Amino acid sequence: MSDEDATAGDESEGESEEITVESLRERLEAIEDQLEAAETEADLDEVENEIDDLQSDVDAADLPEADDEDEDDPAEELESDIEALESDLEGERGPYAEDVVSEIDDAKEQIAETRWTEQGEAELIDTVDSFVDDLVDILQVDIGLTNDGEDVIERLTATLEDAGAAVERADLDPDDDGETIAALLEATDDLQSGVDAAQEWSDLSVREQLEVQGYYDVLDHIKDYPPEWHALKVHEKQGNVEMILLALETFDSDFMEEHCLESLERMGPEAALEPMLERAGKRDKDAISILGKIGSDEPVDTLLDYVDADSDPLLQKATFKALGEIGSEEAVQPLANKLVAENGEIRSQAARSLGLIGDTRAIDPLADVLADDDEDAVRASAAWALNQIGTEDALEAVGQYADDRAYLVQAEAEKVA
Secondary structure, X not given: OXXXXXXXXXXHHHHHOOXXXXXXXXXXXXXXHHHHHOOOHHHHHHHHHHHHHHHHHHHHOOOOOOOOOOOOOHHHHHHHHHHHHHHHHHHHOOOOHHHHHHHHHHHHHHHHHOOEOHHHHHHXXXXXXXXXXXXXXXXXXXXXXXXXXXXXXXXXXXXHHHHHHHHHHXXXXXXXOHHHHHHHHHHHHHHHHHHHHOOEHHHOOHHHHHHHOOHHHHOOOOOOOOHHHHHHHHHHHHOOHHHHHHHHHHOOOHHHHHHHHHHHHHXXXXXXXXXXXXXXXXXXXXXXXXXXXXXXXXXXXXXXXXOOOOOOHHHHHHHHHHHHHHOOHHXXXXXXXXXXXXXXXXXXXXXXXXXXXXOHHHHHHHHHHXXXXXXXXXXXXXXXXXXXXXXXXXXXXXXXOOOOOOHHHHHHHHHHO
């Protein structure tokens, strides 16, 4: 063969391998026909390989761009058609046993994570029992509702765990066992529908939820309107802290929230510590006041963060008072620092809180306030605080003001005598 013939042959071979839009589209149409004729998962795997090869060639090809801005780009059109073909391929696959197990797991998770009513639990038992019967008929296995003493939800989730394991053990083939898998998926659809239809706790109205939990059981008659308020007063009288916390959590009512918090502040119950501490973390002044009445030192770190909240004097006053009622020694210096605050009410509350704590370290700064503060109300608070501390030095510091210009300061000094 001559060099010219060889060169001509190479050029002819190159031309035959050239990738064009037309050649790519012909391959796309051929793959579409191949997908339509596919009968097994192996056939679908071959189709997937062909699609991957086609996509690689489209990515590598230097395809022409559209001549006109209004025309569609050939490469973009091919990409779109390939994506549609991939979607059609996925639609032809399966169903698989893994899909059945996944549906069972979803129902199991929903049952475990949802709060159900008593009626809802009964409905779930019927639903899972029916699903297990279907599973036994389809797979010819021996499983039933688990019943080994746990609560209802634990028994139901354990049963569905057994059901999923039974499907996995069946080792179903998507080609040979397609009808079986389809029947199982139909059964899992019924399972999910039954779970969705079962009565959840959130399906009940607030009144119904509280009735179920016995909130209204204390009422022989309705004395005050609304009955929720009447029941609240009875619960406070009987010391039913859990019911007051239940009402606080459940009612979406400013009126009931206010009265629940007032009840808790009057009671100061240890059982309210955690929910009030959570609220205090959000700067809830009512919760901070309740923490002061409870008297535990657990909230002190949270409260100390608010001592310097100068932009919110009401928060500071509630915090100072709570720290005083708790008797926190850690708060002595931070509160003493506030005896020179710009706001007179803040200075006054800081003094009174120091008096409640009763730490002798506060005597000298309180004596300075009594001697030098410009506001008599603040001086009177310092005098009261010194009387509360009650040591010889504290009483000596206040006793010398029996002839003071301010009556309230005189009154505190006269207590020493």
